[in-house]
Amino acid sequence: MTSLLRKQAALRRDDSRIIIHFDYDCFYASVFETENPALKSLPVAVQQKQIVVTCNYEARRRGLRKLQLIKDAKRTCPDVVIVLGEDLTKFRDASKELHSFLKKYIWGDRVEKLGFDEVFLDVTSMIDHNAQFLNRNDLRNSFFQLDKNDPTVGFSFDAGAFCGPTWPPNACSTRGEETDPEMFSSLGMRLILGSHLANYLRFQLEEHTGYTATVGISTSKLLAKLVGNANKPKNQTTLIPPYSAGTDGQQGNIDRFLCQHEVGEIPGIGFKMANRIRAHILGRQPSTELYQSLTDTDRVTVGAVRSFPNMGPLKLDKILRGGGWPNFVGTKVWCLLNGIDPTDVAAGKVIPSQISIEDSYRQVDSIQAVRKELRTLACNLLRRMHADLTQDAEDEEDIMTGTADEDGREALAKGKKRWLAFPKTLRISTRSRLPPLPDGTHPFNSRRISRSCPIPQFVFSFHESIEALAERLIEETLIPLFRRLHPDKSAYKLSLINIAATNMIECAGSEKSSMGQDIGKMFQNRTRVPAHSLSLNPTSKDAEYIDDRLDTIDMGDSTDSVNPRNDIHDGKEQHSSKTSTTKEIMDNWDEEEVHGWASDDEISADKDSAAPCHECQLCGSLIPSFAAQAHATYHSVRSTEVGCGQQP
Template identity: 50%
Template structure:
């Protein structure tokens, strides 16, 4: 019998998970709102990558073949979604909008359509402001230094749905559990952000609220679309109470739990079933036909953290993987919501194929993927260059924008430079004697240094992609597949990793940008600068100037010479490194500058010439 100890829970955070509804389709619907009421789908290759809820109501679904979709719903409207730049741009815009509500900058994006937001600080701040005797008329402050910016709320109730469905609380109770109160405020903040996102950007989303990333991501799925759900206490099984977190997790299929990948899920299914599970047939890799739930694994008499460590550990697996999986089965996830980054950790592009096994086909696909990868690098890794001068100051024959392949690089600089280039492939398994083929999800990869020429902004993406294929990618591919043909690949992925951020102002930047710092110095120090402005001398009209007589010039010359002799010794005691020009004198007649000790002789020269 296994040791069924319960991992310790840490439920001090409030985490919101945003999942944009039918994101790919929503990007098209934002441009053409009429599509919202029609069956609409987005196509990549020969399958539907997403469809709106009207299309789903008529029997369409993700990863469905186009021919099947048209047969089931003849009036479906289909748009090509091969160019993902429009989806990436929309995702970045929405991410920036949600980020504007964060105080601690802990906001993490997952793919194009999911965002986690840790709102612990803003929720705790507002909990401290609540009047416990009048929770119905509460106010949520959105800006820390401005108490007038925010919205009203009823803190006695949850906003949206709750798990479990039969959850009830006494709205008139003054002895409210602290976690319950914090989750209520988190749900009201999530509702406010959802409504602002729809009103200002035209996108709807589904939201989950809980105390960690795992629960917040999964619980939002209960009320799609345009809904939100909060996992309510008790989350820990103490004092005879049933844990709502464990109850919620138990019904999930093991492969649907974030953090349990395909390989681990397969091992767990095989352990519970004592045989390999069956999969759906079809062109697209199907799901398992046999459902193995979290409860099946967690309640198995032989399963505990140590047993999972033995079952799942292997070459390349992280230490303590068994304990991590045991925690996930109990709805425990202590991973932090990563702080927003100026640049991504890696950039990757991939495509799938029915069969790819000849060199001409490979070169064509590598060229296409390399173009997409370099274009994506320019979109995600270029930022404004403060040192940039306008195009008018550059040579007429250097048109940087024209060589960028639709991505403007004018006035841009690299915010980060990836160091590693990686290629990944997925070969199909050979046919078995009975003519069947065992499904394989195994990927193999090889990495190498990323050539520096990819950062040249004066060359086109096409030219750089062709050079990258010839000088780097083909060599990396041959490390994986030395055969000349017959690889039978179903997938190729290209990626750049190991981002080295350049100097800048972000927290993750590699040092400070000295040039930018000096340019900002004038504005930063303006209020602290003390200026000593000299009054300029009045202009002198030489023509009308009175020329002194001989006796006055001679007398003045003798006095100035004496002053120089004594004053210079006195000054030398304080500063023996003064500039010689500091002792220069200017002739009042010819305005010639000369050392003071020579001025007497020069004045006598004028007297002699005037005789």
């Protein structure tokens, strides 16, 4: 049975796609180097809390490494330039810019971000389109068409050879008497085209943005990500055929490539999962701790796992049982160990599912301290909302202007702006600090509690400064929510505060991926904001409703424990301006760490934010408040039509 499953799994690989993986070189340090080019030749380390979360290659050449303590880094390299990286805004903005730059070249919008510094591109349709126009008698003078509708837009290339390094190295070309049939096969030729497209995109990225990248080209996200690591930095690698074993029993290149990797290096197999597998193969518990370099005695290769007696999906299920992974995880892991990854490159989402901002503290135990921290968090949240949920207006109906006066109002819109989406719900979450242990250390608490309410409509204004809106949001909404979350004024000692805007209502936009009807634009009423958004001013006429409303909200607690590395079942990336603990700092900043396939958006679990409804006096229908204006306009249009003699 195990042998049969192993054989079946090995036959499921799909080599019909061409996937390109971009990993921006030393991305976080590169952001600072782009701002200040003088840093390019200096050792640069990015600090968060007391940790070197990443450093550039010059710093690594001088002995620095990621996840060092700052004091150790300064001791190792006294002339290191330390830059603060706790505010992720500039990295998020740079990541969005690079994502948008690459996306404009790719057909079908199959461009998926992984964290801030990685992007997957599914270029299958581009490769298939160009492959059909190749002149096999003159491959040297080929032309890659970048625009399906304009054959003059593109670049010239030599389709007789791979562009850049390959794995295995020294691949032969498709030219001449000694042509390798595998290179001239459909897969081989498509990979050649993929290598030239990747090279073109790399150089366009560097020329127009100043960022360099390490790139991998293969037929799945798993293989493209892994093979790119073979030649770093500022380079690319193509995993070339033959991918499958030959009739003579010789291993295919996928098996040869994967079997040399340590099991923990495989994307989708995190530290905890890898340690379970290592323990079974070694017959003992590995001695290496999290974030320590793996010792040679603890190293277990993919080849060793695959060749272990009776190893297969069922065996892996038994090894991983009780670890919190989903059912049949053994089959998924077995597929990964055999180079099988059918996951699609997801089309990039224009609108995030939620925007979440948080920070961690040694201890916050007074309402004055809470108000101070909320001021910073609220300002950051509103800035993120303007950055992620607005765009330039396209016509007069889209105009939502913001002005700057001598009092210091920000010109938030800088001309014409409109909202792409409106969050329905505002959520505040906290995490308490547990009492110290006998040795004086504080145990980590993963339990969070939260309260939610409808987001107030004034936050969508373009006519007030961020600071003014944040102050009002704190006093009218966040502080009342916080008091309900922690009614005992002297009983809380907080180590984390998080605020989030969730449950997005997406409006129609200029992007092809935009969803929903732009009702405001239909009725030329775009300056209005959703009527479902309520003010939480306790002195307002809504106070009684709000009290009833908040009393019904589920104060759910989430076990947001940190999974050190993203295993197969891991959740989505937390949209935070700052990370929570030293442990989380290491996770969020290790750009060369092994990741699972995760979206950049966190799915919101709030279900307590249904908009209030009102009964229409004309037809008796229950209409959500945010649609009341549109519904009233509908009745006025109908009455006009009837008045003109049309049938109702």
